[in-house]
Amino acid sequence: MQDRFQREINYLRISITDRCNLRCVYCMPPEGVKLVEHEDILRLEEIETIVRAAAAVGIRKLRLTGGEPLIRKGIVRLVRKLSAVPGIDDLALTTNGILLARYLKSLEEAGLNRVNISLDTLRPERFKEITRGGNLTDVWQGIKAALASSLHPVKLNTVIIRGSNDDEILDFARLTMEFPLHVRFIELMPIGTCNAWAEEKRVPYYEIKEQIEKELGSLVAYEEVPGGGPAKYYRLPGALGTIGFITAMSNHFCNHCNRIRLTAQGQIRPCLHSEWEIDLKGPLRQGAREEELQALISQAIQGKPRRHSMDSEGWQDQRRSMFQIGG
Numbered sequence: 289m290q291d292r293f294q295r296e297i298n299y300l301r302i303s304i305t306d307r308c309n310l311r312c313v314y315c316m317p318p319e320g321v322k323l324v325e326h327e328d329i330l331r332l333e334e335i336e337t338i339v340r341a342a343a344a345v346g347i348r349k350l351r352l353t354g355g356e357p358l359i360r361k362g363i364v365r366l367v368r369k370l371s372a373v374p375g376i377d378d379l380a381l382t383t384n385g386i387l388l389a390r391y392l393k394s395l396e397e398a399g400l401n402r403v404n405i406s407l408d409t410l411r412p413e414r415f416k417e418i419t420r421g422g423n424l425t426d427v428w429q430g431i432k433a434a435l436a437s438s439l440h441p442v443k444l445n446t447v448i449i450r451g452s453n454d455d456e457i458l459d460f461a462r463l464t465m466e467f468p469l470h471v472r473f474i475e476l477m478p479i480g481t482c483n484a485w486a487e488e489k490r491v492p493y494y495e496i497k498e499q500i501e502k503e504l505g506s507l508v509a510y511e512e513v514p515g516g517g518p519a520k521y522y523r524l525p526g527a528l529g530t531i532g533f534i535t536a537m538s539n540h541f542c543n544h545c546n547r548i549r550l551t552a553q554g555q556i557r558p559c560l561h562s563e564w565e566i567d568l569k570g571p572l573r574q575g576a577r578e579e580e581l582q583a584l585i586s587q588a589i590q591g592k593p594r595r596h597s598m599d600s601e602g603w604q605d606q607r608r609s610m611f612q613i614g615g
């Protein structure tokens with residue numbers, strides 16, 4: 289379905305839990321977050337019902353995210369249900385990779401198509417610091433398992449933070465020479481615990497690109513990486529994988545926005561940045577029929593703002609952060 293700015297909205301990102309087994313310094317506070325009552329989180333069957341309604345109004349791609357989607361009980365069952373919904377032709381997952389090796393085979397068998405793995409450093413000690421306790425080996429096992437599976441293309445999400453991991457840009461770029469990985473450098477957005485310092489520590493994509501080109505050779509634009517997201521891809525000479533840039537701040541991609549979100553608590557959030565949401569959980573639990581859900585989702589699509597204004601306003605939403613909305 290088109291929104292009022294003639295953008296085709298066909299991608300639903302679903303936060304299936306607001307909990308996480310890591311505490312990345314830019315995303316969550318060290319103590320974690322106030323736990324939402326179990327009752328307030330959408331049940332798997334409710335997610336399925338919403339997806340059926342969304343597919344009926346033109347959603348074709350789904351992404352399960354969070355929080356950490358792999359800690360949600362029943363994740364494999366959910367993937368099996370959603371992959372069977374008529375109209376859905378791409379079902380992907382964004383994960384921190386800690387539990388990926390454990391679940392990969394079952395997810396693949398259940399119908400998952402692709403996986404994006406978040407990884408901000410290749411150094412074990414630094415990984416512990418950035419994630420406040422995570423084990424890098426677990427993530428590497430997940431990445432290797434994904435590469436050995438049918439879930440291609442395998443993409444990495446790497447947020448570069450000045451003074452923290454900006455000395456690893458070339459190491460990440462070199463990974464694409466060795467493995468068929470799609471390494472995407474993401475500009476830090478003022479969302480989560482980094483709200484106050486994101487601007488100061490953000491490394492704009494052109495700095496990263498310049499450094500890679502200076503040291504490793506020209507980046508040639510590459511448009512063949514399947515997906516529904518905003519990354520722009522390039523390839524180093526002779527590389528097996530690609531290098532992508534997600535330029536959320538220095539060159540926003542809202543003009544080509546194709547997505548809406550479903551929060552873990554059951555609201556449709558038409559834009560990552562806008563606080564405006566439409567509740568589906570309430571109507572669903574009061575017995576709304578699928579047509580009513582379709583009407584609410586259509587309303588959300590029609591109400592999508594033209595673009596975010598994180599550059600001028602930062603993050604004002606006191607209720608929700610990235611992991612509740614589905615980053």
Ligand SMILES: Nc1nc2c(ncn2[C@@H]2O[C@H](COP(=O)(O)OP(=O)(O)OP(=O)(O)O)[C@@H](O)[C@H]2O)c(=O)[nH]1
Pocket residue numbers: 351353380382404443445474514515516517518519534536547560596615
């Ligand atoms: N500003 C903005 N950033 C987004 C949006 N969606 C995703 N991002 C950023 O892009 C990152 C990567 O998103 P992923 O979950 O890997 O999904 P994707 O890149 O859309 O997925 P594919 O291209 O389909 O593989 C997220 O972690 C966010 O930082 C969005 O709507 N707006």
Ligand SMILES: C[S@@+](CC[C@H](N)C(=O)[O-])C[C@H]1O[C@@H](n2cnc3c(N)ncnc32)[C@H](O)[C@@H]1O
Pocket residue numbers: 308314315353354355356357382383384385404405406407445446447474475476477478479480482610611614615
């Ligand atoms: C919120 S996490 C949820 C899924 C899963 N836990 C993971 O880390 O992949 C999704 C992505 O959002 C990114 N992210 C979180 N906060 C961000 C911010 N302030 N700016 C840019 N990306 C951010 C993370 O790096 C991760 O790649």
Ligand code: SF4
Pocket residue numbers: 308309310311312315316354355356384406611
């Ligand atoms: S970025 Fe992902 S892994 Fe890290 S704390 Fe946020 S939700 Fe958890």
Ligand code: SF4
Pocket residue numbers: 540541542545546547558559560561562593594595596
């Ligand atoms: S910030 Fe909002 S309008 Fe821009 S790409 Fe993300 S969801 Fe779309």
